[in-house]
Amino acid sequence: MNAALPSRDARRAEALESFRERGMPHRRFEHWRYSDLRAILDAGQVAQSGTAAWHLEKAPEGVETFDLGKPDAPDWVMRNLGTIGARPTMKEASLAFADGGIALRVPRGRKIAEPARLQISSTGNVRVLLVLEEETSLTLLETHTGDAGLLRNVGVEIALASQAKLSHVRFAASALKSISVEHIGVTQARGAQYRAHFANFGSRLSRTELHILLQEEDAEAHLSGVNVLGDEGHADLTSHIEHVAGNTRSTQLFKKVAGGHSRAVYQGKITVREGANGSDSRQTAKALLLGGRAEADLKPELIIFADDVKCAHGAAVGDLDPESLFYLRSRGVPEAEARHMLVRAFLEDAVAEIENEELRAAIWQDVEHALPHAMRAAR
Amino acid sequence: MSAAADTKEQVAALGEKYKYGFVTDIEMERAPKGLSEETVRYISAKKGEPEWMLDWRLGAFRRWNEMTEPNWARVHYPKIDYQNAYYYAAPKAPEKKLSLNEVDPKLLETYAKLGIPLSEQKMLAGVAVDAVFDSVSVATTFKAKLNEAGVIFCPISEAIRDYPDMVRKYLGTVVPVSDNFFATLNSAVFSDGTFVYVPKGVRCPMELSTYFRINASNTGQFERTLIIADEGSYVSYLEGCTAPMRDENQLHAAVVELVALEGAEIKYSTVQNWYPGDENGKGGIYNFVTKRGDCRGARSKISWTQVETGSAITWKYPSCILRGDDTVGEFYSIAIANHYQQADTGTKMIHLGKNTRSRIISKGISAGKAQNTYRGLVSVHPKAVNARNYTQCDSLLIGGKCGAHTVPYIESRNPSARIEHEATTSKIAEDQLFYCLQRGISQDEAVSLIVNGFCREVLQQLPMEFAVEAQKLVGISLEGSVG
Numbered sequence: 001m002n003a004a005l006p007s008r009d010a011r012r013a014e015a016l017e018s019f020r021e022r023g024m025p026h027r028r029f030e031h032w033r034y035s036d037l038r039a040i041l042d043a044g045q046v047a048q049s050g051t052a053a054w055h056l057e058k059a060p061e062g063v064e065t066f067d068l069g070k071p072d073a074p075d076w077v078m079r080n081l082g083t084i085g086a087r088p089t090m091k092e093a094s095l096a097f098a099d100g101g102i103a104l105r106v107p108r109g110r111k112i113a114e115p116a117r118l119q120i121s122s123t124g125n126v127r128v129l130l131v132l133e134e135e136t137s138l139t140l141l142e143t144h145t146g147d148a149g150l151l152r153n154v155g156v157e158i159a160l161a162s163q164a165k166l167s168h169v170r171f172a173a174s175a176l177k178s179i180s181v182e183h184i185g186v187t188q189a190r191g192a193q194y195r196a197h198f199a200n201f202g203s204r205l206s207r208t209e210l211h212i213l214l215q216e217e218d219a220e221a222h223l224s225g226v227n228v229l230g231d232e233g234h235a236d237l238t239s240h241i242e243h244v245a246g247n248t249r250s251t252q253l254f255k256k257v258a259g260g261h262s263r264a265v266y267q268g269k270i271t272v273r274e275g276a277n278g279s280d281s282r283q284t285a286k287a288l289l290l291g292g293r294a295e296a297d298l299k300p301e302l303i304i305f306a307d308d309v310k311c312a313h314g315a316a317v318g319d320l321d322p323e324s325l326f327y328l329r330s331r332g333v334p335e336a337e338a339r340h341m342l343v344r345a346f347l348e349d350a351v352a353e354i355e356n357e358e359l360r361a362a363i364w365q366d367v368e369h370a371l372p373h374a375m376r377a378a379r
Numbered sequence: 380m381s382a383a384a385d386t387k388e389q390v391a392a393l394g395e396k397y398k399y400g401f402v403t404d405i406e407m408e409r410a411p412k413g414l415s416e417e418t419v420r421y422i423s424a425k426k427g428e429p430e431w432m433l434d435w436r437l438g439a440f441r442r443w444n445e446m447t448e449p450n451w452a453r454v455h456y457p458k459i460d461y462q463n464a465y466y467y468a469a470p471k472a473p474e475k476k477l478s479l480n481e482v483d484p485k486l487l488e489t490y491a492k493l494g495i496p497l498s499e500q501k502m503l504a505g506v507a508v509d510a511v512f513d514s515v516s517v518a519t520t521f522k523a524k525l526n527e528a529g530v531i532f533c534p535i536s537e538a539i540r541d542y543p544d545m546v547r548k549y550l551g552t553v554v555p556v557s558d559n560f561f562a563t564l565n566s567a568v569f570s571d572g573t574f575v576y577v578p579k580g581v582r583c584p585m586e587l588s589t590y591f592r593i594n595a596s597n598t599g600q601f602e603r604t605l606i607i608a609d610e611g612s613y614v615s616y617l618e619g620c621t622a623p624m625r626d627e628n629q630l631h632a633a634v635v636e637l638v639a640l641e642g643a644e645i646k647y648s649t650v651q652n653w654y655p656g657d658e659n660g661k662g663g664i665y666n667f668v669t670k671r672g673d674c675r676g677a678r679s680k681i682s683w684t685q686v687e688t689g690s691a692i693t694w695k696y697p698s699c700i701l702r703g704d705d706t707v708g709e710f711y712s713i714a715i716a717n718h719y720q721q722a723d724t725g726t727k728m729i730h731l732g733k734n735t736r737s738r739i740i741s742k743g744i745s746a747g748k749a750q751n752t753y754r755g756l757v758s759v760h761p762k763a764v765n766a767r768n769y770t771q772c773d774s775l776l777i778g779g780k781c782g783a784h785t786v787p788y789i790e791s792r793n794p795s796a797r798i799e800h801e802a803t804t805s806k807i808a809e810d811q812l813f814y815c816l817q818r819g820i821s822q823d824e825a826v827s828l829i830v831n832g833f834c835r836e837v838l839q840q841l842p843m844e845f846a847v848e849a850q851k852l853v854g855i856s857l858e859g860s861v862g
Binding site: 030274275277287289290291292293294295296297298299300301302303304305306307308309310311312313314315316317318319 | 451759761774776777778779780781782783784785786787788789790791792793794795796797798799800801802803804805806
């Protein structure tokens with residue numbers, strides 16, 4: 001073990017202090033204006049949530065794993081744990097209060113075909129660390145189930161070395177009783193690729209936050225996601241992609257369907273730092289409101305300090321297009337079916353961003369399962 | 380405006396980019412330095428205000444004492460010492476002016492230099508002007524003709540005296556006293572401004588215009604504008620602003636309230652050219668302004684057009700509350716920031732009524748080391764059935780040391796609402812520049828040409844007299860920004 005690195009206990013103590021100092025995020029935190037966590041949760045309850053249960057369905061061959069609850073963490077864990085991306089208050093809490101979690105490492109040059117399937121199966125705090133060394137590839141399927149406790153608070157750190165490629169699919173089933181907070185920090189070296197898809201079917205309050213640093217040339221991040229929300233569901237996706245180096249690329253495509261009393265939130269911030277010329281960034285967020293009481297809040301943000309860049313964003317909120325609906329009805333498609341087809345069509349391009357066919361099919365299955373809830377309230 | 384036509388030549392002659400930077404040497408009367416209840420009472424007494432107005436001001440002042448300066452905007456400046464400024468400064472002049480002949484000739488000269496046609500015989504046809512010099516309104520032209528139509532166009536201090544019921548009924552109903560830090564400060568210490576009332580069914584026979592000038596040093600300017608368009612009326616209002624070049628920063632915190640009753644339309648245009656500070660970021664005006672329009676009656680319309688080229692810092696969000704059914708709000712903006720200027724500007728469209736529509740076109744241009752932010756909110760409330768919004772925000776960067784930022788907020792709580800937002804960021808293309816240069820057009824002219832093209836959609840919305848001035852201004856603000 002490297003003696004120069006602070007111990008895990010020291011890091012946890014520091015995180016605890018930082019969390020206590022800054023307290024619970026709330027509406028007056030600009031980045032939490034659509035998800036008032038403090039109104040439904042206090043700091044004591046975060047501490048009492050304990051550690052979440054997780055399960056890695058047999059690690060694919062060639063992937064090294066380490067249980068963060070165990071002593072004597074290897075060097076690659078200690079070099080990265082608690083150091084990747086921003087350290088917002090809830091992420092500090094996940095480090096301070098989780099007595100465990102999982103670390104995965106793909107050693108240099110290994111391309112792993114089989115997806116690593118990580119299941120977080122209960123509420124509580126937990127940490128996840130992924131280290132992909134040079135010229136590696138991996139697919140991570142992260143699923144969230146279990147709605148028994150109050151809070152699930154996940155802190156994820158991902159370090160992508162040069163030419164590493166990670167496909168990340170995060171799937172969160174509808175969990176209307178509990179609160180879910182996850183922060184994903186990603187650093188990307190030269191030519192590293194991060195593709196991520198977020199399928200979220202709503203919690204009492206659900207917040208997925210990303211902070212991605214494109215640190216060297218040719219790094220790429222491609223984010224996509226779908227929400228199908230009904231009843232009292234809430235899903236907030238907040239991303240911050242920083243083009244630190246030039247010639248980096250990012251795309252985002254999010255589609256949200258909200259019915260009932262649900263609330264769909266997207267806040268996407270792109271920063272192009274001074275000198276990061278040749279950055280290319282596109283961002284699209286669209287919401288379909290199906291229920292009289294549903295709400296969509298979109299905030300696509302561009303913060304640009306370099307002139308030779310291509311940056312664009314688009315956002316739209318609306319109902320199903322009455323003309324399309326009429327077209328289908330005029331061809332004898334019953335109304336309910338026509339609406340269903342149009343909602344599916346609306347989501348199609350975002351789901352198509354998932355490269356793995358099997359995972360794509362799985363997401364469609366869950367969309368189908370959730371749609372009746374979102375559409376039922378539409379009438 | 381005619382005098383603006385040769386702006387470029389004048390600029391060249393002066394060897395200066397900011398041609399309004401002169402100081403008029405005129406005897407001033409000031410309130411004691413600093414801000415206290417006494418200052419508020421002093422201003423109110425100077426204006427000979429009734430009791431209710433003083434109470435209103437004191438109420439605002441007490442609230443302001445409990446408020447903290449906002450820090451959410453993307454602007455940075457040293458802490459303002461509110462005690463180290465004068466809150467009232469007025470040119471010493473005869474008590475009552477009946478005609479322009481009685482106005483201090485030095486003042487008239489100043490306005491002539493600024494290209495403001497105060498003397499009626501030289502007027503551009505159809506523009507009535509109210510000129511505000513530091514804290515007070517010095518001259519209003521074309522009163523008689525407006526009176527004929529029943530339009531009231533006068534300094535707000537006069538309106539408080541002559542039309543107290545109307546002022547009481549509307550003042551603070553669009554921007555409440557404690558709306559925000561700067562609006563509350565304005566409510567306590569505003570010294571003058573413009574009051575407009577257009578009666579039922581009247582189409583105001585000419586463009587109304589106010590010209591704001593900060594002259595005295597160490598002075599804040601806090602004007603208050605209240606425009607009421609009664610049922611079925613129409614008014615177009617223009618404002619322009621300049622200030623001398625000084626090393627210190629001066630605070631300008633205005634409040635503008637617009638009320639459009641049923642079927643009325645208000646068109647409000649601004650060409651803001653406060654002193655922006657020098658190329659090292661020294662001096663310049665802090666322009667912290669609250670502007671809001673209330674489409675109170677059904678089928679009313681409020682349209683904001685702004686060309687923001689001046690000020691060291693601009694913090695300004697002209698907004699529309701679309702309260703009545705079938706109301707329309709528009710916001711057209713050009714914001715140019717050069718050298719060390721910082722602009723954080725945009726709009727809010729609050730859709731409350733049925734079938735309300737809004738449109739936002741924003742063009743931001745950054746050069747030098749400037750920071751330019753568009754910040755806008757489109758909010759659709761649950762009852763705003765069939766609300767529509769279209770937003771387009773384009774940013775142009777000139778040089779690699781400046782910043783262009785876009786922060787739109789879209790909040791919809793009605794499924795039948797349709798909101799669309801688009802934004803792009805780009806730079807002046809090398810091939811466009813090259814094309815102009817090889818045809819013998821100078822670099823500065825080429826930039827001016829390209830930027831004017833970029834802004835065209837907004838410039839088209841300006842009344843003709845302003846459009847010409849604004850186009851020149853666009854070019855001048857960016858001189859020397861390339862190469």
